[in-house]
Amino acid sequence: MASTNDLKNGMVLKLDNGQLWVWGANASGQLGNGTTRSSARPIRLHEPHGRHVVAVSSGGASDFAIGRSGRLWAWGQNGEGELGDGSSNHLSPWPVQDPIHVSEVSATARNAAALTTAG
Numbered sequence: 001m002a003s004t005n006d007l008k009n010g011m012v013l014k015l016d017n018g019q020l021w022v023w024g025a026n027a028s029g030q031l032g033n034g035t036t037r038s039s040a041r042p043i044r045l046h047e048p049h050g051r052h053v054v055a056v057s058s059g060g061a062s063d064f065a066i067g068r069s070g071r072l073w074a075w076g077q078n079g080e081g082e083l084g085d086g087s088s089n090h091l092s093p094w095p096v097q098d099p100i101h102v103s104e105v106s107a108t109a110r111n112a113a114a115l116t117t118a119g
Contacts, residue, residue, distance in 0.1 A: 009024060009025050009030055009058070009060050009061050010022060010023065010024030010025050010026060010030050010031055010038075010058070010061075010063075011023055011024050011042075011058075012045075012056050012058050012063050012065075013042065014053055014055070014056045014065075017052075018051075018052035018053045018054070018068070019044060019045075019053075020032075020044070020045040020053055020056065020065065021042040021043065021044055021045065022039070022042070022043060022045050022063075023039045023040065023041060023042045023043060024038065024039065025038050025061075026038045026039065027061070028061040028062075028076050028077035028089050029075060029076050029077070029089050029090060029091035029092070030058075030060075030061045030062060030063055030075065030076035030077065031043070031045070032045050032063060032075040032076070032091070032092050032093050033045060033091075033092065034091050034092045035091060036091065045093075051067035051068065051069070051071065051073070052067060052068040053065045053066065053067060053068075054066050054067065054068055055104065055105065057105045057106050057107040057112070058107060059076075059082055059107025059108050059109055059110070059111070059112055060077070060107075060108070060109035060110075061076050061077035061109075062074065062075070062076040062077045062078065062082045062083060062107060062112070063075055063076050063107070064096075064105045064107050064112055064114075065093065066102050066103070066104075066105055069101075070100065070101035070102050070103065070117055071095055071096075071100060071101075071102070072095070072096040072100075072102040072105060072114055073093040073094065073095055073096065074090065074093070074094055074096050074112070075090045075091065075092055075093045075094060076089060076090065077089050078090065080110040080111065082107070082110060082111050082112050083096070083112075084096045084097070084098075084112065085097065096114075101116055101117040101118070102114045102115065102116055102117070103115050103116065103117045
């Protein structure tokens with residue numbers, strides 16, 4: 001089990017079986033459940049597209065998950081470009097286009113960094 005949080009913005013919990021559970025504030029879609037409604041109770045996040053998640057990182061109002069294949073997924077606030085795609089906020093997990101094979105991700109309130117499997 002692994003968790004990452006920013007108590008002001010929400011919580012993401014990854015279980016050993018790859019499931020994600022989320023709760024807390026959701027004004028920017030950081031819960032990834034397709035809405036902007038906050039949740040006081042944990043809810044299972046059925047995204048990213050049924051992929052087994054091996055790692056998570058939360059950057060305040062943005063969250064990131066690495067799938068077993070090394071694909072990086074991002075959702076939530078994108079006001080500073082932290083989701084890496086130049087768009088607006090994402091209310092559900094969205095695949096980050098580059099890099100494709102990621103082994104680690106670390107996020108802060110305004111940016112994120114990923115380590116690829118190539119180093």
